[in-house]
Amino acid sequence: MPDVRNAAILGTGLIGTSIALGLSDAGWDVVGWDPDPAHAAEGRARGAFSSTAGTMAEAVGDAKLIVLAAPGSVIPTLLGALHQEELAPDAVVTDVASVKASVMDAASHLKSFIGGHPMAGREMSGPEPATGALFKGAAWVLVASDESTTPAREMVESMVEDLGAFPVYVSADEHDAAVAMISHLPHALAAALIASASETPSAIHLAAGSFRDLTRVALSEPDAWTDILRTNRTAVAHSIDDLVERLASFKELLLHDDPDVLVERLSLARETRQRLSPPVALVRVALSDRPGELGKVGSALQASQVDIRDLQLRHQEHGGGGILSLSVRIGETDVLTDALVDAGLEVLI
Known part of the structure; x- marks a missing residue:
């Protein structure tokens, strides 16, 4: 020090x-x-x-x-x-x-x-x-x-x-290539997905969790990200080319209707994604659209003393409540579920 x-x-x-x-x-x-x-x-x-x-x-x-x-x-x-x-x-x-x-x-x-x-x-x-x-x-x-x-x-x-x-x-070159793929390309992809969905009738209004997850970074400040993308434009362009090739390959799998290879690709993606974070178990809670619901969740978390690894709230666009997904260590789902039920909440099985 x-x-x-x-x-x-x-x-x-x-x-x-x-x-x-x-x-x-x-x-x-x-x-x-x-x-x-x-x-x-x-x-x-x-x-x-x-x-x-x-x-x-x-x-x-x-x-x-x-x-x-x-x-x-x-x-x-x-x-x-x-x-x-x-x-x-x-x-x-x-x-x-x-x-x-x-x-x-x-x-x-x-x-x-x-x-x-x-x-x-x-x-x-x-x-x-x-x-x-x-x-x-x-x-x-x-x-x-x-x-x-x-x-x-x-x-x-x-x-x-x-x-x-x-x-x-x-190294500098290794860094620039890596962030082009894992950080800069997702911003370009999110912008493209938003634009495509906006031009597809009803798509935006039907968008749920997966679309919101994929496009979260589109909320980022445009001037700052224009600066970032321009500064690393060569590496980002290479990443876009790579993604286009992979999407074209995925398209061919669909057109040739090859379910075995499709399952293999999706399984590999799932396994790789799971390695990005420690193993967790998911507890999903239905929340009503009224005051005090999140307070009940807080009381249940305090009572159960579980280790929350992640949480996500999917609120219905037109009201009516939403679903709160709580990620905890494997083995802690039962004690959390009991605490949530004791707090008067509905746990989705």
């Missing part, structure tokens, strides 16, 4: 302010700067920053860790404005851009730069929805150059761990 833990956050939107809130809670001294002074002031009012700077140079002056939390297309410009001789002698610089190859190139003049990308976020922007808990349990990608020193790595790793995340080292 570094002896001195002070950081400068350049960019006080959702990610920058969330980092600042988490580090402040962990005992870091955090200075904030943003080209929009109102953003920085809002972050300070929430306790994210011990102080805010009027200029970028003022913010980074004595900082041991400098975090570039601006949009990805802006970060190379910020890097170009950072001059090694103007930083503290042992200052370490990192960033949060979702594309890494171009950032690593732009940072080549800095002796202690570690590229970063937290694999967490929200469908909102700005400092208002920021939370210090945003990164808990998340992977935080780190990209180190051959010149990166052990103290520089330890400084950034300390930040990541204080935020409740865990560091994962990969």
Whole structure:
């Protein structure tokens, strides 16, 4: 752990302010700067920053860790404005851009730069929805150059761990190809699905859980994601080509009516998806459209003391209640079911 833990956050939107809130809670001294002074002031009012700077140079002056939390297309410009001789002698610089190859190139003049990308976020922007808990349990990608020193790595790793995340080292090219597939392509796919459904009579009104799950990321802020997709456009285009080929193959299976191969494909997808999270059991609760229903669920959870791994509420579009799905550890379904029933709720078998 570094002896001195002070950081400068350049960019006080959702990610920058969330980092600042988490580090402040962990005992870091955090200075904030943003080209929009109102953003920085809002972050300070929430306790994210011990102080805010009027200029970028003022913010980074004595900082041991400098975090570039601006949009990805802006970060190379910020890097170009950072001059090694103007930083503290042992200052370490990192960033949060979702594309890494171009950032690593732009940072080549800095002796202690570690590229970063937290694999967490929200469908909102700005400092208002920021939370210090945003990164808990998340992977935080780190990209180190051959010149990166052990103290520089330890400084950034300390930040990541204080935020409740865990560091994962990969190369810049490996990162950009991976996030194109698992993060950037889903946004393009969600936009395409929404557009297609919107042009299909009655489809949007009939949409239920699976469609909502697949298109959740379409709620993300368009300007931010335009920036991300453009920055990683070559890798995203390759991912789209790959998906188009796979969909064409799936189409041929359907047209040739080959149920054995179709079952094999779907089974493989199911098995792979199950490995993304620990084994869980599902308890589904029918909720009426009246006050107090979620309060009953809370009382049942407190009484049962089960470990909730995930939850999802599917509310009927036109009223009438909804279905709450609770994922718990295998073996905990009976005690939760009993508690829910005792609270006066209907559990769906």
